[in-house]
Amino acid sequence: MGDFNLALIIVAIVVCVIVFIFNVYLLVNYQHPDDKNQAYFPKFVVVLGLSVAVISILMLPADVANRQACRHAIYNGACNLTLPMKDLWIAVYIIDALLVFFIIPFAMFYYEGDQDKTVGKRIKSALMWVVTTAIVCALLLGILYGLVGKVDFTVRHLSSTTTNFPTSWSFSTSQPCIGNNARQCSAYLANAASEKTWTMQTTFPEYVVALATIAGSVLFSIFGGVGIACLPLGLIFSFIRRPKAVITRSQYIKEATELGKKARELKKAADSLHQEERGGAKGRKWRKNVKAVEKELHQLEEDVNLLEEMYPQGEKAETTWALTILGYLAKLVLGVLGLIVSVAWIVHIIIYLLIDPPLSPFLNEVFIKLDDVWGLLGTAAFAFFCFYLLLAVVAGAMMLGLRLVFITIHPMNVIQFCATAFGYYAQATAAQEIFGHTLQSLRGIKYLYKYNVFQIAFIVLAGLTFVYYTAFGWKRRKPSGRFQLSS
Numbered sequence: 001m002g003d004f005n006l007a008l009i010i011v012a013i014v015v016c017v018i019v020f021i022f023n024v025y026l027l028v029n030y031q032h033p034d035d036k037n038q039a040y041f042p043k044f045v046v047v048l049g050l051s052v053a054v055i056s057i058l059m060l061p062a063d064v065a066n067r068q069a070c071r072h073a074i075y076n077g078a079c080n081l082t083l084p085m086k087d088l089w090i091a092v093y094i095i096d097a098l099l100v101f102f103i104i105p106f107a108m109f110y111y112e113g114d115q116d117k118t119v120g121k122r123i124k125s126a127l128m129w130v131v132t133t134a135i136v137c138a139l140l141l142g143i144l145y146g147l148v149g150k151v152d153f154t155v156r157h158l159s160s161t162t163t164n165f166p167t168s169w170s171f172s173t174s175q176p177c178i179g180n181n182a183r184q185c186s187a188y189l190a191n192a193a194s195e196k197t198w199t200m201q202t203t204f205p206e207y208v209v210a211l212a213t214i215a216g217s218v219l220f221s222i223f224g225g226v227g228i229a230c231l232p233l234g235l236i237f238s239f240i241r242r243p244k245a246v247i248t249r250s251q252y253i254k255e256a257t258e259l260g261k262k263a264r265e266l267k268k269a270a271d272s273l274h275q276e277e278r279g280g281a282k283g284r285k286w287r288k289n290v291k292a293v294e295k296e297l298h299q300l301e302e303d304v305n306l307l308e309e310m311y312p313q314g315e316k317a318e319t320t321w322a323l324t325i326l327g328y329l330a331k332l333v334l335g336v337l338g339l340i341v342s343v344a345w346i347v348h349i350i351i352y353l354l355i356d357p358p359l360s361p362f363l364n365e366v367f368i369k370l371d372d373v374w375g376l377l378g379t380a381a382f383a384f385f386c387f388y389l390l391l392a393v394v395a396g397a398m399m400l401g402l403r404l405v406f407i408t409i410h411p412m413n414v415i416q417f418c419a420t421a422f423g424y425y426a427q428a429t430a431a432q433e434i435f436g437h438t439l440q441s442l443r444g445i446k447y448l449y450k451y452n453v454f455q456i457a458f459i460v461l462a463g464l465t466f467v468y469y470t471a472f473g474w475k476r477r478k479p480s481g482r483f484q485l486s487s
Contacts, residue, residue, distance in 0.1 A: 009083065012062055016055060023050040045107040049099050056092055057390050059085075060418055061383035065376065093209045100212070101137055106130045141208060149207045151441040153198045202442065210439050214448070220393060220414070221454045225461025227396025228342045233469040234395065235335030242328040243310045246321060252311040259307065262300060269293050341388050346462055353421060353455050363421075386418045417454075 024047055031043070063085045109126035202210075247255075270293055276286055312320035344363065351359040363385065371378030393414060440449040448454065 008062075008065055012083065015058060016051075019054045019058075020047065020051050023047045023054070026050070039111055042107040042111040045099070045103055049104060052092065052096050052099060053390070054387075056096065057387050057414060058383060059088065059092060060386055061379045063089075064382060065379050090205045090209065093212065094205060097208055097212045101133060102130055105133060141211065144211065145204060145207050148443045149202055149204070150199050150443045151202050152443055152446070153200075153441055154195055155198045156195045207442075210442055210445065213439065214445055217448075217454050220417070221457040222461060223393045223396030223400065224389065224414075224417075225396070225458040226399055226465045227392035227394065228345060228389070228458075228462045229465035230399045230469055231392050231395040232335045232338030232342050233466070234399075235331040235338060237469070239328045239332040239335065243306070243324075246312070247310045249311075252307065255307050259300065259303060266293065266297055266300060338388070341385065342392070342462075345385070345389065346459060349421060349455055349459060354452055354459070386414065389418065390414045420449075 027043055027047055062083065066083045066085055106126045106129075109129050110122050269289075273286065273290055273293065276282070309324050312318075312324070314320065348363045352362055352364070367378040367382050369378070370381050440446050
């Protein structure tokens with residue numbers, strides 16, 4: 001068993017390195033051309049935030065594998081090389097909270113500051129905002145932790161009698177206890193009046209994780225509920241709305257000319273807003289106009305990409321068109337698979353979390369049976385379902401128009417949601433201790449989990465999104481702004 005535990009540690013290190021390299025590749029490959037060879041600190045923050053988000057999701061299956069590494073150990077020394085999961089959980093989520101509330105805001109304020117200002121002034125302006133946020137957060141956390149930072153556990157006093165050691169053994173499932181004519185231990189007969197509340201102060205790091213989880217659970221319920229439906233359906237309807245044929249050269253020239261005219265209008269509007277910013281006129285109207293220009297710019301980029309798809313150029317134009325069609329076919333396949341996973345998630349939440357007692361362990365049982373086939377097969381499937389939920393949250397945030405920088409708060413809620421939804425499979429893990437027993441027993445917070453508030457909101461929004469997308473999602477989006485591809 002010691003060798004297996006060592007292999008688990010090696011795998012964990014290798015996966016972290018791969019995740020970091022993959023996120024660097026994503027940044028380099030998808031960054032805006034104007035951002036090359038500059039803004040290295042914000043780029044590092046982006047890579048770090050993405051890495052922490054992905055590693056947070058992968059830690060739950062690692063926690064399960066870490067628990068299973070010792071299930072057959074016959075002596076304690078066999079498990080000396082297991083991962084200290086509880087310490088790792090606290091460390092990762094403290095880092096996540098620092099990223100969300102301090103580091104990422106600082107990078108945003110610094111990167112989006114007036115480019116005409118010196119580096120020192122931009123740093124000073126960003127630090128003022130971040131320090132103000134830090135003071136407010138510290139006061140809020142300190143006051144709440146001092147007043148209600150306690151967990152209330154319901155306990156029941158149990159007792160049973162003893163008897164002399166028997167001369168014969170006649171125990172069975174119908175007579176499990178010692179004593180004449182005994183059928184049940186008296187410990188099982190304790191009445192409800194023996195219940196008491198055991199209160200203890202939770203640790204400050206766990207309380208920080210709990211509050212951050214609660215703060216993001218509202219957003220998670222909204223974005224996750226919307227995303228679990230729009231992620232697969234968006235891929236399927238993207239295939240339905242795909243370009244059916246290549247346009248003519250005259251059509252291409254006409255559309256390209258129109259897009260060039262709109263691009264010049266956008267540049268003129270952006271220059272005007274920049275002059276207003278330098279003049280100190282950054283009021284409500286200015287911010288509204290900035291958002292409008294950003295929206296129009298995004299729509300213009302979509303139109304350019306669509307035009308390039310409809311009229312591939314170069315020596316390998318036919319190959320490019322063939323790859324475009326294959327890309328849409330891949331979206332269809334992934335959309336169908338994603339739809340199956342989304343339906344499985346929704347069914348599992350209903351029959352395992354919302355119905356008491358649960359009708360079936362469902363996915364928990366599937367993971368356990370996969371583990372019986374091969375040790376890490378169930379863990380891999382478990383990781384896939386957790387990671388899919390994170391993708392759904394990202395899709396929901398993009399659908400509703402929130403900046404992706406705020407997605408870093410959601411892995412906390414995804415992990416907590418997975419730890420609850422797959423509580424049978426993830427039992428006896430450090431994650432269940434933090435996100436199950438402690439979080440769901442915190443004073444003032446436990447009722448949100450007792451009555452499944454977030455799960456119900458998730459299911460309701462998922463159902464509404466399914467209905468909306470089924471009714472309107474297959475239609476091609478009509479022009480909604482000035483900077484749209486002409487029909």
